[in-house]
Amino acid sequence: MTGAPLFERMALIGIGLIGSSIAQTARQRGLVKEIAISTRSPATLQRAEELELGDFYSVDAAQAVDGADLVILCVPVGANEAVAKWISPVLKAGAILTDVGSTKQSVVDQVSPHVPKGVHFIPGHPIAGTEQSGPDAGFPTLFDQRWCILTPPKGTDQAALEKLSAFWQECGSNVDLMDPKHHDLVLAIVSHLPHLIAYNIVGTADDLETVTKSQVIKYSASGFRDFTRLAASDPTMWRDVCLNNKEAILEMLSRFSEDLSAMQRAIRWGDGDMLFDLFTRTRGIRRSIIEAGQETDEPDFGRHAADTRQDD
Amino acid sequence: MTGAPLFERMALIGIGLIGSSIAQTARQRGLVKEIAISTRSPATLQRAEELELGDFYSVDAAQAVDGADLVILCVPVGANEAVAKWISPVLKAGAILTDVGSTKQSVVDQVSPHVPKGVHFIPGHPIAGTEQSGPDAGFPTLFDQRWCILTPPKGTDQAALEKLSAFWQECGSNVDLMDPKHHDLVLAIVSHLPHLIAYNIVGTADDLETVTKSQVIKYSASGFRDFTRLAASDPTMWRDVCLNNKEAILEMLSRFSEDLSAMQRAIRWGDGDMLFDLFTRTRGIRRSIIEAGQETDEPDFGRHAADTRQDD
Known part of the structure; x- marks a missing residue:
C-alpha cells in the first residue's frame, strides 16, 4: 500500500x-x-x-x-x-x-x-x-x-x-x-460494562433451577444469544481488564445498577410511561452508530444462523 | 410446499x-x-x-x-x-x-x-x-x-x-x-431480561456527563453496539411485555442483580479467580447454542459493518 x-x-x-x-x-x-x-x-x-x-x-x-x-x-x-x-x-x-x-x-x-x-x-x-x-x-x-x-x-x-x-x-x-484516564472511562462504558453485563446474564441463566439449560439454548434466538457472543471472549484478558480498570468499572456498574433499580420499580408499579419513554430514546443511538459506519444496517446484524432454507 | x-x-x-x-x-x-x-x-x-x-x-x-x-x-x-x-x-x-x-x-x-x-x-x-x-x-x-x-x-x-x-x-x-406459566418464566430469562438489560445499559450510556454521546458512538464496536440492537426493538411491544409478565421478570431481574453485586464485589476486592471462573464457564453456552443451530458460528455474528475494504 x-x-x-x-x-x-x-x-x-x-x-x-x-x-x-x-x-x-x-x-x-x-x-x-x-x-x-x-x-x-x-x-x-x-x-x-x-x-x-x-x-x-x-x-x-x-x-x-x-x-x-x-x-x-x-x-x-x-x-x-x-x-x-x-x-x-x-x-x-x-x-x-x-x-x-x-x-x-x-x-x-x-x-x-x-x-x-x-x-x-x-x-x-x-x-x-x-x-x-x-x-x-x-x-x-x-x-x-x-x-x-x-x-x-x-x-x-x-x-x-x-x-x-x-x-x-x-x-x-x-x-x-x-488522556489515559479518560480512555479508561470511555472504555468502561463502551466495552468493559457491556462485557461484564453479558458475562453476568449468561451466568445467571446458567444457574437457574426453574428453567433448564436446554430450554435456554433452544429459545436463545429471542434475545439471549446476542449476549453469549461477548460472554465467549477471552477470560484472562477480561479478568485483567477488571483488575486494572477497577475505579471506572465500579463507577459505571453502580450507575447501571441504579438505573436498573429504577426500571425494576417501574415494572413493579406498572409505570408504563416511564418504560415506554426509555424504550423509545434508546432507538436513536443505534441509528447514530449505523450512520457513523460502526455497525451494519442489516436486521439482526445480517446474521445467518445454520439456516439452509434462508435464501436472502 | x-x-x-x-x-x-x-x-x-x-x-x-x-x-x-x-x-x-x-x-x-x-x-x-x-x-x-x-x-x-x-x-x-x-x-x-x-x-x-x-x-x-x-x-x-x-x-x-x-x-x-x-x-x-x-x-x-x-x-x-x-x-x-x-x-x-x-x-x-x-x-x-x-x-x-x-x-x-x-x-x-x-x-x-x-x-x-x-x-x-x-x-x-x-x-x-x-x-x-x-x-x-x-x-x-x-x-x-x-x-x-x-x-x-x-x-x-x-x-x-x-x-x-x-x-x-x-x-x-x-x-x-x-404450560403458559412456565413459558413466561422461560421467556423472562431468554428474552425479556436480555431486552431490559440492553435498554438499560443504552440508557445509562446516554445519560453520562463524563463520556460524550459521540464517544459512545465512535467506540461502540468494542462491545456496546451489540446491545443497541435489542434496545432498538418496538417500545410498545416491550412496554406491554413488562406490564404483562411482571412477576417472572422481577424474579429474573432480582437474580441478575444479586449476581451483579457479587461480581462488583469481586472487582472491588480484586478477586481474579472468581472473575476468571465466571468468564470461563460462560463460553460453553455459546458453543451449545451454535451446535443447536440457533446461532451462526461466524465470528462477530458474521457482521459486516459499512466496511468496503473487508473482503472475506
Missing part, C-alpha cells in the same frame, strides 16, 4: 487475535521489513510459525525485541509489567514501544518505570476485535475503519508519535489521541 | 413484523386460501395493501375476522383483550383463535373470557423476530428453524391443536407445547 516499510523490525510480544491480526496486516501491506514474534506458550508459538505469521520466533521476549525499532505488547494487560521488565535491557534507543491493552492508565503506571531513556513509549489501544482468541482468530482487515486510541505521555517525541500514527493508519484505522 | 391449503380464510389482526411475516410465509407456501388483514392504524393498513400482503383489508377487526377459520392476534400483548372483545361476536364455531404474544398467562387471562363456545383458543408464541418493526420488516423465512411454543388449555380439541401445529410447521418452525 505504501512505498518503503515504516519499520525495519517489528517485535510482537503475544500473538493472540490482535497480535496475529497486526502481523498479517503489516505483512500484507508492507509496513515492516521483518516480524519477530514471542509468546510464553511454546504451543502457541509453534502455531504462529505454522501460520507463517513472522520471520523469527522465540519464547524469549528479549530475543524477539533485540534490534526491533517497533515493539508492540499484545499480552493481557496484567502481563505488561513483567514483559516490560524482561525486555527493558534490550530495547534500543529510538525504538517505539507501544501496546494494545484495553486499559491505559495501568499500562502507564506499570510499564513506564521500565522504559529506558531514548525509547519512545506511546501506549495504544486499537478498538477492534471479535469474541475469538488465539493466533488462528486473527485476520488482516480487523482494523479497517476502526479507531485506534493512542495516549502519548507529555513530552512525547512528535516524530515518533507521527510514525506510530502512520502505522495504525496504514493498518486501516483512524487515530485518536486521548 | 403442501397440497391443499390448511385454512380457507386467515385473519391477521395487527400487521407488524410478525403479522407481515406470517402473511408472506402463508402466501408463498400456499397455507391459506385467503388472507384478511386488520390494523387500527389506517396508514399501516394502507402500507400492508401496497405490499400486497393480503386479499382483504379493514380497520374494523370484526370485518376481517368474519368468516375466518384461522384468526391470529398479532398485536402488542396489552391490546389483546380489547381485540378479543371486539371480534368475539363474529368468531365462528370451529375457528381456531391464536396469538403471537411474548407473554402467555396474561393472554389466557385476558382473552379466554371472550372466546365463544365452539371456538378453539390456543395461545401461541413464535420465537422469532428482528429488532425492526412494521409491515415492511416482515419476510417469509423469519420462522424457518425457529421454535413456536403453543400453550393449549386443558381440554383443547386435539384436531384443532394438530392443525395449528401443522400450520407452524409449514411455516418452518418446530412446535413445542408448554
Whole structure:
C-alpha cells in the first residue's frame, strides 16, 4: 500500500487475535521489513510459525525485541509489567514501544518505570476485535475503519508519535489521541460494562433451577444469544481488564445498577410511561452508530444462523 | 410446499413484523386460501395493501375476522383483550383463535373470557423476530428453524391443536407445547431480561456527563453496539411485555442483580479467580447454542459493518 516499510523490525510480544491480526496486516501491506514474534506458550508459538505469521520466533521476549525499532505488547494487560521488565535491557534507543491493552492508565503506571531513556513509549489501544482468541482468530482487515486510541505521555517525541500514527493508519484505522484516564472511562462504558453485563446474564441463566439449560439454548434466538457472543471472549484478558480498570468499572456498574433499580420499580408499579419513554430514546443511538459506519444496517446484524432454507 | 391449503380464510389482526411475516410465509407456501388483514392504524393498513400482503383489508377487526377459520392476534400483548372483545361476536364455531404474544398467562387471562363456545383458543408464541418493526420488516423465512411454543388449555380439541401445529410447521418452525406459566418464566430469562438489560445499559450510556454521546458512538464496536440492537426493538411491544409478565421478570431481574453485586464485589476486592471462573464457564453456552443451530458460528455474528475494504 505504501512505498518503503515504516519499520525495519517489528517485535510482537503475544500473538493472540490482535497480535496475529497486526502481523498479517503489516505483512500484507508492507509496513515492516521483518516480524519477530514471542509468546510464553511454546504451543502457541509453534502455531504462529505454522501460520507463517513472522520471520523469527522465540519464547524469549528479549530475543524477539533485540534490534526491533517497533515493539508492540499484545499480552493481557496484567502481563505488561513483567514483559516490560524482561525486555527493558534490550530495547534500543529510538525504538517505539507501544501496546494494545484495553486499559491505559495501568499500562502507564506499570510499564513506564521500565522504559529506558531514548525509547519512545506511546501506549495504544486499537478498538477492534471479535469474541475469538488465539493466533488462528486473527485476520488482516480487523482494523479497517476502526479507531485506534493512542495516549502519548507529555513530552512525547512528535516524530515518533507521527510514525506510530502512520502505522495504525496504514493498518486501516483512524487515530485518536486521548488522556489515559479518560480512555479508561470511555472504555468502561463502551466495552468493559457491556462485557461484564453479558458475562453476568449468561451466568445467571446458567444457574437457574426453574428453567433448564436446554430450554435456554433452544429459545436463545429471542434475545439471549446476542449476549453469549461477548460472554465467549477471552477470560484472562477480561479478568485483567477488571483488575486494572477497577475505579471506572465500579463507577459505571453502580450507575447501571441504579438505573436498573429504577426500571425494576417501574415494572413493579406498572409505570408504563416511564418504560415506554426509555424504550423509545434508546432507538436513536443505534441509528447514530449505523450512520457513523460502526455497525451494519442489516436486521439482526445480517446474521445467518445454520439456516439452509434462508435464501436472502 | 403442501397440497391443499390448511385454512380457507386467515385473519391477521395487527400487521407488524410478525403479522407481515406470517402473511408472506402463508402466501408463498400456499397455507391459506385467503388472507384478511386488520390494523387500527389506517396508514399501516394502507402500507400492508401496497405490499400486497393480503386479499382483504379493514380497520374494523370484526370485518376481517368474519368468516375466518384461522384468526391470529398479532398485536402488542396489552391490546389483546380489547381485540378479543371486539371480534368475539363474529368468531365462528370451529375457528381456531391464536396469538403471537411474548407473554402467555396474561393472554389466557385476558382473552379466554371472550372466546365463544365452539371456538378453539390456543395461545401461541413464535420465537422469532428482528429488532425492526412494521409491515415492511416482515419476510417469509423469519420462522424457518425457529421454535413456536403453543400453550393449549386443558381440554383443547386435539384436531384443532394438530392443525395449528401443522400450520407452524409449514411455516418452518418446530412446535413445542408448554404450560403458559412456565413459558413466561422461560421467556423472562431468554428474552425479556436480555431486552431490559440492553435498554438499560443504552440508557445509562446516554445519560453520562463524563463520556460524550459521540464517544459512545465512535467506540461502540468494542462491545456496546451489540446491545443497541435489542434496545432498538418496538417500545410498545416491550412496554406491554413488562406490564404483562411482571412477576417472572422481577424474579429474573432480582437474580441478575444479586449476581451483579457479587461480581462488583469481586472487582472491588480484586478477586481474579472468581472473575476468571465466571468468564470461563460462560463460553460453553455459546458453543451449545451454535451446535443447536440457533446461532451462526461466524465470528462477530458474521457482521459486516459499512466496511468496503473487508473482503472475506
